[in-house]
Amino acid sequence: MCLTAFAWNVHPRWRLVLVANRDEYHARPSAPLTRWEDIPVIAGRDLEAGGTWLGVTAGGRCGVVTNVRDPRLPQEGLSRGLLVTDWLRGQAGASAHAHVLCETAAAYRPFNLLTFDAEAAFYLGNRPAPRAQAVAPGVHGLSNADFNTPWPKTRQLMARLQAWLDGASEDVTPLFAALADEQPAPDHELPDTGIGRERERRLSPAFISGRDYGTRASTLVMIGHSGHGRIVERRFGPDGRPDGQTDLAW
Structure with a gap:
């Protein structure tokens, strides 16, 4: 998952409204969003490592993970998708x-993780060192840098989510x-x-269209204050x- 914006505890009906794009190589095998048979999770599935990039539960939990874009960081360790x-x-x-995760976070590949339940939301990262931060009510964004880093596509997605909130509409179009x-x-x-101007430009839109690499999934999560929800x-x-x-x- 490479871009997400979310509204936490600011909507009269929805405790969480989250929109996200997953960017990945098209050759990497994955299964569509579904209710898993082995554990009570609703998510897509990475068929290479077995985890997921974004998922929810019927109990009202949600989790999202992104990688960290820094060519200086070795991509070694446990799969990020297992965190979700x-x-x-x-x-x-x-x-x-x-x-608890802060004690073991260094063992995973460089990650940004967002966790939500009925009571709280947290951002967790492991580079340059493991850290956790409670998320305050409001509209926030995350891409492949630290939480709320104002990359252009992160700012724009947050602004468009805020505009949707201000419009008080239930139409998710x-x-x-x-x-x-x-x-x-x-x-x-x-x-x-550190990846060069041409690649920075190619990766700068919210939606990346490419033959080998690009946006594989766009996902909407809405979880109500009562615990009911929807994922598309x-x-x-x-x-x-x-x-x-x-x-x-x-």
Whole structure:
């Protein structure tokens, strides 16, 4: 997962409204959003490592993970996707989970993790050192840098989520339109993460369309204050070709 924006405890009906794009190589095998048979999780599944990039439970938990874009960091350790499945099937609350994970976080590949339950939300990261931060109510964003780092696509997705909140509409079409935005950022706004200006430009839109690498899924999560919720996943193949949609509620 490479881009997400979310509203935490600011909507009268929805405790969490989260929109996210997963960017990945198209050759990496994955299964569509579904209810898993082996554990009580609703998520897509990475068929290479076995975890997920984003998932929910009928109990109202949600978890999202992204990698960290820094070519200086070795991509070694346990799979990031296991962090989400471990959180979703666990029993500890978000605060207790954050405390425990900080003790083992260094063993995983560089990650950013967001966890949500009925009581709290947390951001956790492990580079340059393990750390956890409680999330305050409001609209926040995360891509492949630290929490709320103002990359152009992160700022824009947060702004469009805020506009949707201000419009007091239940129509989610504008949220998916925001995730589908292929407009690159101006060169003077591009971050410098050590991958070169051309790649920074190619990775700067919310939606990345490419033959080998790009946006594989756009996902909407809405969890109500009562615990009920909805998750919608739109999938894409090479060059942004639509490849199905799943819409589940609990």
